[in-house]
Amino acid sequence: MSFYISLSGLKAAQTDLATIANNVSNVNSTAFKKSKAVFGDIFAAAPMQTTTQVAGQGARVQGITQQFTQGTIEGTDKTLDLAITGEGFFTVKRTGDSQVSFTRNGALSLTEDRYVVDTTGARVQVIPVDPTTGEPSAALAASLAAGTVTSGDLADLQVPTNWPAGGTGNQLNSVGVGKDGQITGVYADGSTVYLGTTAMAAFNSQDGLRQQGDAHWTSTSASGTPRFGIGNSGLYGSVRSGSLERANVDITEELVALISAQRNFQANSKAIEAANTLSTTIVNMRT
Known part of the structure; x- marks a missing residue:
């Protein structure tokens, strides 16, 4: 199960990276409005099950919303x-x-x-x-x-x-x-x-x-x-x-968000690597 949880995290981070990349690529597009990816957790439990003993099942993309703030x-x-x-x-x-x-x-x-x-x-x-x-x-x-x-x-x-x-x-x-x-x-x-x-x-x-x-x-x-x-x-x-509205993209803010999304992607990759190591250990116990 942990493989699929981490996989959902990888997909979420990938969507976040794509959204940020689109913002950065349009920094010089006239009147462009930046977007932001919104995420939510996935949770499922049986009606009579104690939810305090059930872990979540990953993350999902709730939507990508545009930010209609004023540009320069x-x-x-x-x-x-x-x-x-x-x-x-x-x-x-x-x-x-x-x-x-x-x-x-x-x-x-x-x-x-x-x-x-x-x-x-x-x-x-x-x-x-x-x-x-x-x-x-x-x-x-x-x-x-x-x-x-x-x-x-x-x-x-x-x-x-x-x-x-x-x-x-x-x-x-x-x-x-x-x-x-x-x-x-x-x-x-x-x-x-x-x-x-x-x-x-x-x-x-x-x-x-x-x-x-x-x-x-x-x-x-x-x-x-x-x-x-x-x-x-x-x-x-x-x-x-005699004026034009520039894109409302703050390049510094986007680069910080890019670093954060990259770290999220790496962390989920490490979680898959750890789950793989545990699975390999269990499989090799008999030998």
């Missing part, structure tokens, strides 16, 4: 590099299958047709506003207040080269992003046009989000449906233009 904010001086300080996620939609996902990686760029996309090519979603006043429609404002906005109410963010869009004059001079995520374009005649407000998403349980890679997540029944809103208010953190 790094300045880039690029207007369309966005970082979130606080809670919330940016909302993006893939053009192929229209799948909506959520990310904190705000390294954005423009496509040939002037749509704003993230590193995976998914289009950034915004809350539509009036180009002149910057306010959403009355119906949409009511939905925002009630927390009933859905992904169908959002729109792709597009930055026209000319205003009005499709024209040939009045070219774009600059783009600005406010703390609330409101995106504006200043054109040659000095007019300011409101292009939309980044749709921030919050969840009842962030731990229930499903990882998709590239610092993207999708909602599940465990996370609950996303609640969309505007940055720098309520559940949603503020948006910082």
